Amino acid sequence: MTTAPAPRAASLSLTSVWNRTVQWVTGTKHAVRSMSALRILFGIAILWLLLTSAADRHYLWGAGSVWVDPAVDRRGYPDILRVFFPKDDAALFDLSYATLVALTTFFIVGIGTRVVTPLLLVFWVALSTNSVYLTNGGDVVIRLVLLFCVFADLSQHWSVDAWLRRMRGPVAARRSPARMPPWLGTVAHNTVVVLCAYQVILVYVNSGILKLMGSEWREGSALYYAFHLDVFRVFPALSDLAGAVVPFVVVGSWVSVVAQIAFPVLLLWRPTRYAALVVLMGMHLSIGLLLGLWPFSLAMIALDLVFIRDRSWDRAWRTVTRRPFLHHGAEQVP
Known part of the structure; x- marks a missing residue:
């Protein structure tokens, strides 16, 4: 019975993770x-x-x-x-x-x-x-x-x-004087991306835990009270309408708490990551529209976008440009 390969496999695994991490940080922005x-x-x-x-x-x-x-x-x-x-x-x-x-x-x-x-x-x-x-x-x-x-x-x-x-x-780019090694700018940029991602996670988890400590969020009535705060009633009729829909108030209160607390876990799988981003961006759009806190909403939506990869942006753009209605006008041209 031999057990020698196990430490070697663990060593190779740690080495692989380290190499991939270094490559991610230094390879490309x-x-x-x-x-x-x-x-x-x-x-x-x-x-x-x-x-x-x-x-x-x-x-x-x-x-x-x-x-x-x-x-x-x-x-x-x-x-x-x-x-x-x-x-x-x-x-x-x-x-x-x-x-x-x-x-x-x-x-x-x-x-x-x-x-x-x-x-x-x-x-x-x-x-x-x-x-x-x-x-x-x-x-x-x-x-x-x-x-x-x-x-x-x-x-x-x-x-x-x-x-x-x-x-x-x-050609002009190559002739411009290099003020710093290219890899240094890449490392700095990717470090900022990581810090932004960490900041989002920190905000959501802390916010979710604080909400869970409030009985209104656990009971599902928190959004009702938010919609009836005079200082935040930008569109009173719209706030009254949203607050009168009980399923929307209850489900919205619970979903916002769950999505924020579970956000780090939801990021691990692409479908749940995108679902969480859609829910949280929708929450921020609602905050901006119903409560008038647009600077806060836009800032958080901007940070949510950090979790969308460049390949996903490119794939979404290709999907949109392949839509028939975008090419309908071109087909009419003789």
Whole structure:
């Protein structure tokens, strides 16, 4: 009776896992389409908040919000951040606000993304620290993930940067000076993808556990109360209609808890992963539509997209472009 091969098999298995992990991290950039979509959705979420709050900006973050300074001081934010949005200089505040709007617009369309991303992070954090009572889950997630994204490639697709690279061609790309080894940029990008995935899992599991601790979620009545909170009733008639459908309220409450707590397990199998993403994205769309929390909803949907592989994006695009109605017009051309 021999047992010697067992340790060797285990060693080979660990070696194989290690090699595959190293290859995944250093071989090629992953989720480049998802990270490009994340750039757009994050930018829209930030711009949404800036534009809808523009008329009240001084009351929310400027001179009219001086009363929140004691709470801001207790948070211990660096004083340098207050240089960008001073509360005693309305003209400079407005200039910084306009700069933030411009940076967000550049971020959405993907112009100079490598430079714009860290600048957007600094200005966005500086504005957010002026009033600690206006933040919510979406703001926190955006600030944290933007820090990760400084080291990611966000402009491979759907950006002006990508269009300029195509116009210049491969020859110009080869002539451009290499500022860092290619593998280093790949490792940094893939590390950001992993951090974003971890952040999503952390948010969902913690949220699911906290919901499970509330009797309303266990009883299936939580959504009813959410639909009847006056501060979140963007469309009162629609909220009343949704809250009146008892099966929707009960099943929706339970499904949201189960999908969030079981999210790490559901990711392991492709069909359950896509089912969980559909459920959670639908939940966030409902939050945006019925509760008006669109910045939070867009931020979480953008992070959900990280779990969609580039091959899945390509396969979906090929499926859509093969639809008969897309080619109907071309067949009419003589």
